[in-house]
Amino acid sequence: MTVKTTTAAVAEAIDQEMARDDRVFVAGEDVRVGGPFGTDAGLHAKYGDRRVVNTAISELALAGLGVGAAAVGLRPIIEIMIMDFMCVAMDQIVNQMAKMKYMLGGKPTLPIVVTTHAGIDSSSAAQHSGSLEAWFCHVPGLKVVMPSNAYDAKGLLISAIRDDSPVIFIHNKRCLQTSADVPDEAYTVPLGVADVKREGSDVTIVAIGRMVDEALEAADELQGDGVSAEVIDPRTLSPLDMETILDSVRKTTRAVVAHEAVRFCGIGAEIAATISDEAFDYLDAPVKRVAAPFTPIPFAPVLENLYLPTRESILAAVREIV
Amino acid sequence: MTVKTTTAAVAEAIDQEMARDDRVFVAGEDVRVGGPFGTDAGLHAKYGDRRVVNTAISELALAGLGVGAAAVGLRPIIEIMIMDFMCVAMDQIVNQMAKMKYMLGGKPTLPIVVTTHAGIDSSSAAQHSGSLEAWFCHVPGLKVVMPSNAYDAKGLLISAIRDDSPVIFIHNKRCLQTSADVPDEAYTVPLGVADVKREGSDVTIVAIGRMVDEALEAADELQGDGVSAEVIDPRTLSPLDMETILDSVRKTTRAVVAHEAVRFCGIGAEIAATISDEAFDYLDAPVKRVAAPFTPIPFAPVLENLYLPTRESILAAVREIV
Amino acid sequence: MDLPEEQMIRMLETMVRIREFDERAALLMEQARIHGSVHLYCGEEAVGVGVCEALNPDDYITSTHRGHGHLIAKGGDPRLMYAELFAKSTGYNRGKGGSMHIAALELGMIGANGIVGAGAPIALGVAFASAYQDNGRVTACFFGDGATNEGAFHEALNMAAILKAPVVFVCENNLYGEWTPASQQTSVRDIADRSASYGIPGVIVDGMDIMAVHEAVVEAVARARRGEGPTLLECKTYRFYDHVGRDFGILKRDPDEVAAWRARDPITLWRAELIAQGVLDEAGADAITERAQAEMEDAIAYAEGSPDPEPEDLMRDIYS
Amino acid sequence: MDLPEEQMIRMLETMVRIREFDERAALLMEQARIHGSVHLYCGEEAVGVGVCEALNPDDYITSTHRGHGHLIAKGGDPRLMYAELFAKSTGYNRGKGGSMHIAALELGMIGANGIVGAGAPIALGVAFASAYQDNGRVTACFFGDGATNEGAFHEALNMAAILKAPVVFVCENNLYGEWTPASQQTSVRDIADRSASYGIPGVIVDGMDIMAVHEAVVEAVARARRGEGPTLLECKTYRFYDHVGRDFGILKRDPDEVAAWRARDPITLWRAELIAQGVLDEAGADAITERAQAEMEDAIAYAEGSPDPEPEDLMRDIYS
Ligand SMILES: Cc1ncc(C[n+]2csc(CCOP(=O)(O)OP(=O)(O)O)c2C)c(N)n1
Ligand SMILES: Cc1ncc(C[n+]2csc(CCOP(=O)(O)OP(=O)(O)O)c2C)c(N)n1
Ligand SMILES: [Mg+2]
Ligand SMILES: [Mg+2]
Numbered sequence A, B: 001m002t003v004k005t006t007t008a009a010v011a012e013a014i015d016q017e018m019a020r021d022d023r024v025f026v027a028g029e030d031v032r033v034g035g036p037f038g039t040d041a042g043l044h045a046k047y048g049d050r051r052v053v054n055t056a057i058s059e060l061a062l063a064g065l066g067v068g069a070a071a072v073g074l075r076p077i078i079e080i081m082i083m084d085f086m087c088v089a090m091d092q093i094v095n096q097m098a099k100m101k102y103m104l105g106g107k108p109t110l111p112i113v114v115t116t117h118a119g120i121d122s123s124s125a126a127q128h129s130g131s132l133e134a135w136f137c138h139v140p141g142l143k144v145v146m147p148s149n150a151y152d153a154k155g156l157l158i159s160a161i162r163d164d165s166p167v168i169f170i171h172n173k174r175c176l177q178t179s180a181d182v183p184d185e186a187y188t189v190p191l192g193v194a195d196v197k198r199e200g201s202d203v204t205i206v207a208i209g210r211m212v213d214e215a216l217e218a219a220d221e222l223q224g225d226g227v228s229a230e231v232i233d234p235r236t237l238s239p240l241d242m243e244t245i246l247d248s249v250r251k252t253t254r255a256v257v258a259h260e261a262v263r264f265c266g267i268g269a270e271i272a273a274t275i276s277d278e279a280f281d282y283l284d285a286p287v288k289r290v291a292a293p294f295t296p297i298p299f300a301p302v303l304e305n306l307y308l309p310t311r312e313s314i315l316a317a318v319r320e321i322v
Numbered sequence C, D: 001m002d003l004p005e006e007q008m009i010r011m012l013e014t015m016v017r018i019r020e021f022d023e024r025a026a027l028l029m030e031q032a033r034i035h036g037s038v039h040l041y042c043g044e045e046a047v048g049v050g051v052c053e054a055l056n057p058d059d060y061i062t063s064t065h066r067g068h069g070h071l072i073a074k075g076g077d078p079r080l081m082y083a084e085l086f087a088k089s090t091g092y093n094r095g096k097g098g099s100m101h102i103a104a105l106e107l108g109m110i111g112a113n114g115i116v117g118a119g120a121p122i123a124l125g126v127a128f129a130s131a132y133q134d135n136g137r138v139t140a141c142f143f144g145d146g147a148t149n150e151g152a153f154h155e156a157l158n159m160a161a162i163l164k165a166p167v168v169f170v171c172e173n174n175l176y177g178e179w180t181p182a183s184q185q186t187s188v189r190d191i192a193d194r195s196a197s198y199g200i201p202g203v204i205v206d207g208m209d210i211m212a213v214h215e216a217v218v219e220a221v222a223r224a225r226r227g228e229g230p231t232l233l234e235c236k237t238y239r240f241y242d243h244v245g246r247d248f249g250i251l252k253r254d255p256d257e258v259a260a261w262r263a264r265d266p267i268t269l270w271r272a273e274l275i276a277q278g279v280l281d282e283a284g285a286d287a288i289t290e291r292a293q294a295e296m297e298d299a300i301a302y303a304e305g306s307p308d309p310e311p312e313d314l315m316r317d318i319y320s
Helices: A006-020 A043-051 A059-071 A083-088 A090-097 A133-137 A150-162 A211-224 A242-252 A267-278 A301-307 A311-321 B006-020 B043-051 B059-071 B083-088 B090-097 B133-137 B150-162 B211-224 B242-252 B267-278 B301-307 B311-321 C005-030 C045-052 C068-073 C078-085 C119-133 C151-163 C191-197 C210-225 C255-262 C266-276 C282-304 C311-315 D005-030 D045-052 D068-073 D078-085 D119-133 D151-163 D191-197 D210-225 D255-262 D266-276 D282-304 D311-315
Strands: A002-005 A024-028 A052-054 A075-080 A113-118 A143-145 A167-172 A179-182 A195-198 A203-207 A229-233 A236-238 A255-262 A288-292 B002-005 B024-028 B052-054 B075-080 B113-118 B143-145 B167-172 B179-182 B195-198 B203-207 B229-233 B236-238 B255-262 B288-292 C060-062 C139-144 C167-173 C202-206 C231-236 D060-062 D139-144 D167-173 D202-206 D231-236
Touching: A002 A006, A006 A024, A006 A043, A006 A150, A006 A179, A024 A043, A024 A059, A043 A052, A059 A075, A059 A083, A059 A090, A059 C119, A059 C151, A075 A083, A083 A090, A083 A113, A083 B090, A090 B083, A090 C119, A113 A150, A133 A143, A133 A167, A133 A236, A133 A255, A133 A267, A143 A150, A150 A167, A150 A179, A195 A211, A203 A211, A203 A242, A203 A311, A211 A229, A211 A255, A211 A311, A229 A242, A242 A255, A242 A267, A255 A267, A255 A311, A267 A288, A267 B267, A267 B288, A288 A311, A288 B267, A301 D311, B002 B006, B006 B024, B006 B043, B006 B150, B006 B179, B024 B043, B024 B059, B043 B052, B059 B075, B059 B083, B059 B090, B059 D119, B059 D151, B075 B083, B083 B090, B083 B113, B090 D119, B113 B150, B133 B143, B133 B167, B133 B236, B133 B255, B133 B267, B143 B150, B150 B167, B150 B179, B195 B211, B203 B211, B203 B242, B203 B311, B211 B229, B211 B255, B211 B311, B229 B242, B242 B255, B242 B267, B255 B267, B255 B311, B267 B288, B288 B311, B301 C311, C005 C045, C005 C068, C005 C078, C005 C210, C005 C266, C005 C282, C045 C068, C045 C139, C045 C167, C045 C210, C045 C231, C045 C266, C060 C119, C068 C078, C078 C282, C119 C139, C119 C151, C119 C167, C151 C167, C151 C191, C151 D151, C167 C191, C167 C210, C191 C202, C191 C231, C191 D191, C202 C210, C210 C231, C210 C266, C266 C282, D005 D045, D005 D068, D005 D078, D005 D210, D005 D266, D005 D282, D045 D068, D045 D139, D045 D167, D045 D210, D045 D231, D045 D266, D060 D119, D068 D078, D078 D282, D119 D139, D119 D151, D119 D167, D151 D167, D151 D191, D167 D191, D167 D210, D191 D202, D191 D231, D202 D210, D210 D231, D210 D266, D266 D282
Parallel strands: A024 A052, A024 A075, A075 A113, A113 A167, A143 A167, A203 A229, A203 A255, A255 A288, B024 B052, B024 B075, B075 B113, B113 B167, B143 B167, B203 B229, B203 B255, B255 B288, C060 C139, C139 C167, C167 C231, C202 C231, D060 D139, D139 D167, D167 D231, D202 D231
Antiparallel strands: A002 A179, A143 A236, A195 A229, B002 B179, B143 B236, B195 B229
């Protein structure tokens, strides 16, 4: 157990899985120098060109490389530098990777992890700050993972690498910079299992990615007002562990869902709609959503700060319903 | 007023707008021969190569052609043959078209209509049958239109062509084949305004695209059981006319949302979540969703029929809550 | 290049079997006995057969929407193919893919594809894996002339060249993409010219001459196996029928153009060659056609009589 | 090619202004006085200036993430540019775009771009519109060597060639894409070779020699205006600094390589040329630098003192 940044924990997870299984390899832009975010630090020195494949700026071919290699027995980790860049790789990810097993009557197993970096950080503006998890959640055949801290990131990534289905693994950029106690050895955090980050009895806050820390801070402050908030981190968005969320809401009778992506048609809509349906008889107040406003992401920090949901937005939403 | 197929009504709308405004042009694959679905019938003979641009199989460049041409004063109609093919054009549509005005501080107007064909028809399988409207609804800067009949299709398309913002105009393939009374002259149906297709007092059915006819049939049958169903067709999904939907639900106290896309993270989640929140005190039952199961689209008709939501699925959902 | 007589005969037989398969597939579509749309390979048989005859059973191919010929050339069983077209549970894809997604991984046929150009990045990945696993296998990637205008084609060829992936890119230049002539959508007449963008060999062959195709592929495959990377091979060929089915009625092509190409039917040419060489006599050649026709009729009967998928199959095989 | 002396001097002055602008932009980033990241044009000035000097004020350009030099060359005002980098409401994009999206439609500068390769399809559309409107305008599309491996580049060039769009594709081959040398990601040494895929002229010039760039562009622009379609012009140049800022510390390039290229600084070369030709003397040349430095200091002061965007700007200008 050592305190590590999420970035270091991620690099460690990849290293340990590559050491464990020769079929695992990494391909992406600038992975040779450790990756633009440092999540591949040390890998090229240890595994060389064969298993750390530094590619051209060709995300569509890069994703296809993953599909083809997986279809014949390898276990690719495909790195799409920034989530907005997924737009140039969508066909291979959505029409090929996600559908191939089904279209082929079940024959191929496609153990592919597509990692990417999402979210607002240091004024990267409209084409480098997006959170598009909802798109991939809408695609049958894909699993979608979005960790909020170093411990979960390492354990979930190892599970994703060992999983036999395609997994879209989304790193929030600011979460990458946070640190936590992380075991030095390999371990798994199961896919599809939500985590109750904090227990509470008055309101359930379902928080995703970077919103988890904001929610925990909000929960501390609510404690002061005598409001006991339960904070749930789904960790995996598809398949989504609704049972854990529903059990919590049936107990607290109130819920707020928070994410960094825009609200309209975000994953929060799915969670809120399902809670409102399946916990209908338990709810004492409407399910509230905290999310970004419906606009492209601005460059100016003063606007970026207005755009980004925070503990304050979560507090406001909770106070509306308790 | 003449009975026309939606296909003919669409071709008529494009023709009338091209005749009205020389800045309007059509670009896409096989548009010269009238388009793979016939929505460009007669255009090339009348307007020639200059305004009916038959392009290579290069959807990304095709979408970019629209962005660039619009930025300097034209009004492109860009045809992406099948909605699943949008995957190869996502960058120009999402990162460029949708964000350009905002990123540039408001300077460009981008009057672009991107038309495409969605939905299940005649066993087209997993890469030719998708309904991806929820993706585009999640993108600020885009408007999303999905008509359910010939009259709305013509009027909405003319509004979209005259609109100064990018519009994703989704034709459901089966709706294209239906007929209705359609005025021969040009007319507009406003974007962002839902239409109450049938008035009722006991339950609100919000139906999208092909589900509208299914919902109307279901409503007829419900009438027999003494259940009065109101059927609302949003027509425009973004911006979404929630007011009309909420007014209806506040009256009926019950709601079902139906679409052909998969349920998880579909537009139905947004509608259901918003109803559940903003009509919370009026609801006498949970909002139910009717949508496709979470799987790629199968080829076999026997499976395709199981996959596709129908009037039966809508009836079942309504009967759960009335 | 000298080939054993039985191989020369097999090459004719495979071309004939593809022709007989697709002629019947067209008929079945017209009769609405099968579902979806079929893209016929008729006229292009020399390409698929010439290529696959240069591959080992454990080599790979990626295909297109026009993939029946590729699969038969790689060893596909017409019974399981028709079963797929009939959307039966006995089909290669259990009835869940259909013509546009037909595949047989066990034969190294990674799949037809409904997305033009999408096979190239996948072929890159398959070939990358062969190099990674050092198993000496080669991948042949089929695509049309129109597909070379998709970004996927460009990205895949550049990356394959850089990685020296053991892949042969085979362009079936049939002069049309759907109902648009190549001259209106492709900025070069010879697709092989595009090899210059990747510093790889670009070769043009007469796609109606199976030996010409075969010899070029044998060399490209040898090069790939030696670890010297990809080749772009352009086969000049022609779509005897419409884009979908036999006559969709959307575009009338110049009858002289059609006649000129039909006069160079790859099957007629090869059959005449074998008879000229004394490898076959008329009777022997006719017997091949009769065998193929009987095989296809039997396969259709098998397919049509096969069971539909079960309702549970709808939600099966989405995840591993 | 003979140019008027004032133009020759303006070319030097514009290069110097770009250099002085970006040196200061780097400093401001290091001091965290501006936000986001800046991609410096230092070393590549001869390309942007050589190209834009061949364009009319109403011609268009599309740019890249490394776009400051392009905008200044097209007539951009450093005060409004720094204001954008400072995220101020007086910036070209009202502070909502930043360095990677800086644009000035009123100057025909359609925009920098955060997506590598994405400028090419947009340039195609702009050029298509010029032909459609028959206004005689030409579009210059700037992109890097790495961008030519994106599908967007390939699709745009093919379509531009087919449509004979009045566009000049200008590749700034600076030998690297981020921290990856071109040799590891681009399968040809000369990007100009890729013109063969589109049947258009491919021209290679010394990107450190502004006259060489200029003359090649003048010819390509004339060709485009005559309706003969696009040209692919490759300018061999070099990134004097790191991919982002001056030294990001990720990749150490070979010091000899850096020194050799710095020895061919396009500004030093052109300055010496003008002095040799007697167009300028040392004092006159120094005065240009001093003017540029003063201009940039003034511009920074203006920018830093400008107001931030208003909260209402967050939800403004999303739709028209
Ligand atoms: C991305 C994409 N765009 C368009 C289509 C529609 N489409 C199917 S086949 C075809 C023509 C392909 O032409 P070519 O590559 O020459 O192959 P051919 O049909 O001639 O064998 C088109 C445009 C598609 N399936 N995928
Ligand atoms: C689609 C996409 N992929 C990756 C990136 C990250 N990125 C930004 S600049 C760059 C290098 C571009 O290289 P080149 O085109 O040669 O331009 P240069 O920076 O050398 O001027 C990369 C990979 C991006 N912005 N967009
Ligand atoms: Mg073709
Ligand atoms: Mg470069």
